[in-house]
Amino acid sequence: MDHIYDLAIIGGGINGCGIARDAAGQGLSVVLCEMNDLASGTSSWSTKLIHGGLRYLEYYEFRLVREALMEREVLWRIAPHIIHPLRLVLPHHDGLRPAWLLRLGLFLYDHLGGRKLRPPTRTLDLAHDALGKPLAPGRFSRGFEYSDWAVDDARLVALNARDAADRGARILTRSRAIKAERRDGHWEVTVENQFTSARSTLRARTLVNAAGPWVENVLSQSTPGSTTAQVRLVQGSHIVVPKLYDHDRAYMFQNSDGRIIFVIPYQDDFTLIGTTDVDYDGDPAAVRITESEVSYLCASASAYLAKPVTPEQIVWTYAGVRPLYDDGASEAKAATRDYVFELDAERNLPLLSIFGGKITTFRRLPEGALERLAPYRPERSNAASDWTAISPLPGGDFDVTGLPALVQQLRRDWPFLSSTHARRLANAYGTRARDLLGQAKVLADLGLDFGATLTEAEVRFLMATEWARTAEDIIWRRSKLGLRLSAQEITALDAWMMAHRSNDSEKLALGRA
Ligand SMILES: Cc1cc2nc3c(=O)[nH]c(=O)nc-3n(C[C@H](O)[C@H](O)[C@H](O)COP(=O)(O)OP(=O)(O)OC[C@H]3O[C@@H](n4cnc5c(N)ncnc54)[C@H](O)[C@@H]3O)c2cc1C
Numbered sequence: 001m002d003h004i005y006d007l008a009i010i011g012g013g014i015n016g017c018g019i020a021r022d023a024a025g026q027g028l029s030v031v032l033c034e035m036n037d038l039a040s041g042t043s044s045w046s047t048k049l050i051h052g053g054l055r056y057l058e059y060y061e062f063r064l065v066r067e068a069l070m071e072r073e074v075l076w077r078i079a080p081h082i083i084h085p086l087r088l089v090l091p092h093h094d095g096l097r098p099a100w101l102l103r104l105g106l107f108l109y110d111h112l113g114g115r116k117l118r119p120p121t122r123t124l125d126l127a128h129d130a131l132g133k134p135l136a137p138g139r140f141s142r143g144f145e146y147s148d149w150a151v152d153d154a155r156l157v158a159l160n161a162r163d164a165a166d167r168g169a170r171i172l173t174r175s176r177a178i179k180a181e182r183r184d185g186h187w188e189v190t191v192e193n194q195f196t197s198a199r200s201t202l203r204a205r206t207l208v209n210a211a212g213p214w215v216e217n218v219l220s221q222s223t224p225g226s227t228t229a230q231v232r233l234v235q236g237s238h239i240v241v242p243k244l245y246d247h248d249r250a251y252m253f254q255n256s257d258g259r260i261i262f263v264i265p266y267q268d269d270f271t272l273i274g275t276t277d278v279d280y281d282g283d284p285a286a287v288r289i290t291e292s293e294v295s296y297l298c299a300s301a302s303a304y305l306a307k308p309v310t311p312e313q314i315v316w317t318y319a320g321v322r323p324l325y326d327d328g329a330s331e332a333k334a335a336t337r338d339y340v341f342e343l344d345a346e347r348n349l350p351l352l353s354i355f356g357g358k359i360t361t362f363r364r365l366p367e368g369a370l371e372r373l374a375p376y377r378p379e380r381s382n383a384a385s386d387w388t389a390i391s392p393l394p395g396g397d398f399d400v401t402g403l404p405a406l407v408q409q410l411r412r413d414w415p416f417l418s419s420t421h422a423r424r425l426a427n428a429y430g431t432r433a434r435d436l437l438g439q440a441k442v443l444a445d446l447g448l449d450f451g452a453t454l455t456e457a458e459v460r461f462l463m464a465t466e467w468a469r470t471a472e473d474i475i476w477r478r479s480k481l482g483l484r485l486s487a488q489e490i491t492a493l494d495a496w497m498m499a500h501r502s503n504d505s506e507k508l509a510l511g512r513a
Pocket of ligand 1: 010011012013014015016033034035036037038039040041042043044045046047048049050051175176177178210211212213214218234235236237275276320321322323356357358359360361
């Protein structure tokens with residue numbers, strides 16, 4: 001009989017990959033199946049903040065906010081290449097939340113936990129400070145500036161998967177779990193390859209359902225009728241426009257509907273604006289930004305900025321659905337952002353389903369999940385249960401202030417790299433950029449140039465070490481080069497990857513061989 005894993009995980013978003021990493025590091029044998037690409041679900045569609053969630057204080061989510069706040073510097077230390085500090089400016093607006101309430105919220109935010117390396121909140125005189133410049137003149141005299149962090153969400157997922165695999169986990173992408181059943185003392189998960197339609201069976205003692213927005217679908221394929229927990233799908237969309245201002249701060253704008261939006265410097269030349277909160281009941285894979293969301297985001301940003309943001313400026317949009325635990329809240333914006341586990345341990349063969357879970361809590365959620373499963377698993381832990389707090393993610397083994405030095409070293413050792421190229425590689429891969437660049441002496445040694453500093457060496461590296469299979473995997477998830485490459489360049493990249501994918505049967509299944 002095939003190997004029986006300690007743990008099988010359905011879903012290669014941040015929660016599935018975070019659990020795979022933690023479990024593999026604790027000595028468990030782990031297999032993870034993802035029906036599409038890693039992070040192709042909600043985990044690449046976030047606002048990309050590592051934050052406590054100032055707004056959640058209004059909903060008394062103190063446990064979540066405190067845990068998230070504590071995580072910010074922990075995560076920065078283990079992934080200083082893909083996580084960066086961000087200062088956010090919150091303009092005070094007469095008629096909305098009073099200044100004393102904002103100050104109280106920010107006081108709690110500063111003191112609930114965790115912030116040691118970055119400055120606390122300061123009050124701003126927006127009428128005279130340069131940070132008031134992009135705002136509508138004469139409208140905002142007072143504001144507050146506070147600390148959070150920004151993350152490359154999709155790369156965070158890929159790096160968790162990489163680390164899990166380095167610790168022995170088997171990561172299967174393009175592999176959809178179509179059925180899971182308890183049989184002969186273990187779980188049997190039937191998996192179908194997305195490219196070839198070939199089916200295989202995975203066996204495991206424990207099953208984790210980390211399918212995010214699809215959590216109920218997976219439950220209905222495995223234990224129909226066994227759970228009362230429900231997922232509440234809440235759509236959130238973003239727009240990206242050419243850079244709106246020159247400094248590096250983000251803004252948090254309050255709207256008259258009680259919601260807030262963020263305006264964040266993005267990928268050097270752009271500004272990211274989001275997000276919305278709208279109940280969603282369609283297919284999670286089909287979610288798209290709506291016209292009314294575009295209008296809402298443009299109007300919300302324009303209400304604060306000196307120059308209005310218009311739909312014509314938009315260069316990219318994205319939308320995702322939050323897989324929240326349905327706590328019966330009346331409004332989408334009020335539904336709990338905390339995560340909830342649902343454990344079904346029938347016949348001593350546990351199935352743990354995950355509802356909710358933020359990018360920010362990706363390390364704590366697995367700790368809680370594995371603790372819930374501890375009574376059912378063999379005792380073979382060779383690591384402390386919080387080992388993930390101190391062990392860097394791949395490429396993150398340098399000091400939090402060390403990124404500029406890493407860029408300099410790359411340019412010293414590979415002098416043909418432009419500063420843009422070196423900076424992009426250091427941000428994406430950290431110290432692993434050295435493996436990617438290898439023995440190259442001149443740019444041509446990195447092979448084909450696909451445009452926007454993407455070379456054949458990088459594409460090969462992503463295919464070999466990060467499960468990239470299509471151009472989309474590379475241009476929207478392993479990087480954001482989709483913002484810079486032309487349609488023609490993307491087609492050429494896709495064709496090249498298709499021709500170089502190792503599994504010939506994949507090509508046959510797609511009829512493109
Ligand atoms: C608009 C928006 C903004 C957000 N902003 C932030 C933020 O700034 N900071 C923050 O911390 N959090 C944020 N979040 C929350 C965070 O992004 C999500 O909670 C988190 O990504 C959920 O991860 P997940 O792994 O549960 O789900 P997903 O990322 O969706 O992963 C589930 C995976 O399961 C796979 N799958 C489903 N069914 C199967 C099957 N049968 N077989 C195999 N695979 C399957 C899917 O393909 C998918 O990849 C935001 C969310 C949204 C929507």
